[in-house]
Amino acid sequence: MRLKSLHIHGFKSFAKKADLTFNTAITGVVGPNGSGKSNVVEAFRFVLGEQSLKSMRGKKGEDMIFNGGKDLTRANRASVRVVFDNGLTDINGEYKRLFDSYSFDEVVVERAVNRDGSNEYLINGSACRLKDIQELLSEANIGGSGHHIISQGEADRLLSSSNKERKEMIEDALGLKIHQYKKEESEKRLMKTKEHMKEVESLRRELAPHLRFLKKQVEKLEKAKEVRQQLTELYREYFAYEKVILDGEIADIE
Numbered sequence: 215m216r217l218k219s220l221h222i223h224g225f226k227s228f229a230k231k232a233d234l235t236f237n238t239a240i241t242g243v244v245g246p247n248g249s250g251k252s253n254v255v256e257a258f259r260f261v262l263g264e265q266s267l268k269s270m271r272g273k274k275g276e277d278m279i280f281n282g283g284k285d286l287t288r289a290n291r292a293s294v295r296v297v298f299d300n301g302l303t304d305i306n307g308e309y310k311r312l313f314d315s316y317s318f319d320e321v322v323v324e325r326a327v328n329r330d331g332s333n334e335y336l337i338n339g340s341a342c343r344l345k346d347i348q349e350l351l352s353e354a355n356i357g358g359s360g361h362h363i364i365s366q367g368e369a370d371r372l373l374s375s376s377n378k379e380r381k382e383m384i385e386d387a388l389g390l391k392i393h394q395y396k397k398e399e400s401e402k403r404l405m406k407t408k409e410h411m412k413e414v415e416s417l418r419r420e421l422a423p424h425l426r427f428l429k430k431q432v433e434k435l436e437k438a439k440e441v442r443q444q445l446t447e448l449y450r451e452y453f454a455y456e457k458v459i460l461d462g463e464i465a466d467i468e
């Protein structure tokens with residue numbers, strides 16, 4: 215996976231728009247204490263859909279927005295945009311893209327938060343849901359709160375993590391997340407289908423007496439139709455016979 219650039223605007227200490235371009239495999243961000251290095255890492259977490267504000271040293275969505283500085287007024291919106299290189303890459307003789315479902319050479323993921331706490335998510339400039347971003351990232355094995363981002367003090371966490379947490383990290387690294395996610399989705403759909411089946415079954419039970427009544431009505435109507443036809447035939451025969459008699463009588467009178 216290769217990151218092309220990161221664009222931060224109004225996020226934490228980034229009052230003005232900051233564009234960070236990553237032209238090399240390894241990039242170091244240097245600066246004095248409190249200059250915003252960790253905020254860059256948190257901008258990554260944020261744009262990748264992180265929902266834990268605590269992991270971004272905040273309590274509410276508003277804490278992610280620039281809160282005003284020396285000569286600058288506070289911002290109303292924080293936005294972070296990350297550009298992934300999605301060009302075809304030779305992987306063991308096979309040309310593949312980072313995000314298989316996108317045939318563009320770049321995939322842009324964007325997230326913004328407003329002062330009212332509402333979030334906006336975009337993929338390649340089109341508004342989408344958080345779920346779509348999570349799905350997209352898991353396709354490329356990128357976890358928002360996964361082990362890919364090791365923040366200050368987190369090395370300790372890796373070493374002292376429980377077996378369960380370690381299992382999750384390994385599963386994440388193996389790319390099982392997308393399958394787990396799909397499994398959960400399928401299970402949810404299965405549950406819904408079962409519920410629908412139950413509803414249909416109870417409706418069928420409810421409708422059964424009415425259906426029996428309607429069936430009887432149909433049978434009666436068919437029988438009536440048949441009798442009506444027979445009656446018409448008999449009338450025809452009767453009147454033909456009558457006509458012959460009447461014609462005879464008319465002839466006699468004349």
Ligand code: ATP
Nearest residue numbers: 226227247248249250251252253277278279280281
């Ligand atoms: P260190 O090297 O000490 O870890 P750092 O370079 O990683 O520091 P950060 O922790 O990223 O620095 O940045 C902290 C700075 O960001 C602080 O000066 C803090 O006031 C500022 N900051 C954080 N949130 C906001 C916000 N919402 N609005 C304005 N400034 C903010």
